[in-house]
Amino acid sequence: MGKSLVAYFSASGVTARVAEELAQAVGADLYEITPVQPYTNADLDWTDRKSRSTLEMNDPACRPAIARPVEHMEQYDTVFVGFPVWWYVEPRIVDTFLESYDFSGKTLIPFATSGGSGIGKAEQSLREHCPGGSWKKGRLLNGAGAADWARQMMNE
Numbered sequence: 001m002g003k004s005l006v007a008y009f010s011a012s013g014v015t016a017r018v019a020e021e022l023a024q025a026v027g028a029d030l031y032e033i034t035p036v037q038p039y040t041n042a043d044l045d046w047t048d049r050k051s052r053s054t055l056e057m058n059d060p061a062c063r064p065a066i067a068r069p070v071e072h073m074e075q076y077d078t079v080f081v082g083f084p085v086w087w088y089v090e091p092r093i094v095d096t097f098l099e100s101y102d103f104s105g106k107t108l109i110p111f112a113t114s115g116g117s118g119i120g121k122a123e124q125s126l127r128e129h130c131p132g133g134s135w136k137k138g139r140l141l142n143g144a145g146a147a148d149w150a151r152q153m154m155n156e
Contacts, residue, residue: 002077004028004154007070009083009093011039011053015113018141019082022111025147026154028080033097036065046086057087063096070101078107078154079133081126085114085140088121095129103133109153110138111146 006028008019016032023030043052056062070076081098083090090112110126112119119140127135136156139149 003075004078004080005031005070005073005076006080006082007031007033007097008081009033009091009097011044011084011091015082015084018111018113018146019080021146022080022082022141022150025150028078029076031070033083033093034067035093036067053086053091056092057089059092062092063099064093066093066096066100073101076106078109079103080109080111080150080153082111082113083122085112085117085119085122088117089125090122094126098126098130103130106133107136108133109136111141111149112138113142114140 004026006019006023008015010016010019010032019030022028039052042048045051046054048054056064081094083094108130110119110123112122119138123135123138136153141149
């Protein structure tokens with residue numbers, strides 16, 4: 001079995017905690033998808049139609065820049081891709097990540113956190129942005145059970 005990576009974007013720390021649990025459970029490397037320009041609380045105010053996150057999510061072509069690349073992406077066979085659900089899909093910076101590498105021949109496993117939305121629309125969007133990868137069914141991980149799920153996914 002090859003190496004695994006847990007790549008995640010976390011705006012408030014919730015997704016980061018889940019990503020750390022997953023990485024520890026399956027012995028994966030951990031990579032945070034960090035924007036060049038960090039998000040402020042005002043940027044994340046989804047009730048403000050002029051906030052950065054709202055403007056980004058309303059622009060399907062928006063691709064926020066990532067601060068640093070994954071080193072030696074070619075060494076990974078399995079990549080867990082984690083994010084908070086924004087406007088029913090993944091944040092645009094996750095699209096930047098997916099479009100930055102060749103995932104051909106790699107297994108991709110999405111996971112998300114959300115206060116109320118499911119992961120279904122995000123899974124469809126991820127496949128559209130990264131059709132070269134072999135996508136497994138993802139899961140919304142808001143509570144307990146992340147480690148067990150990750151181990152199960154690695155054994156499928």
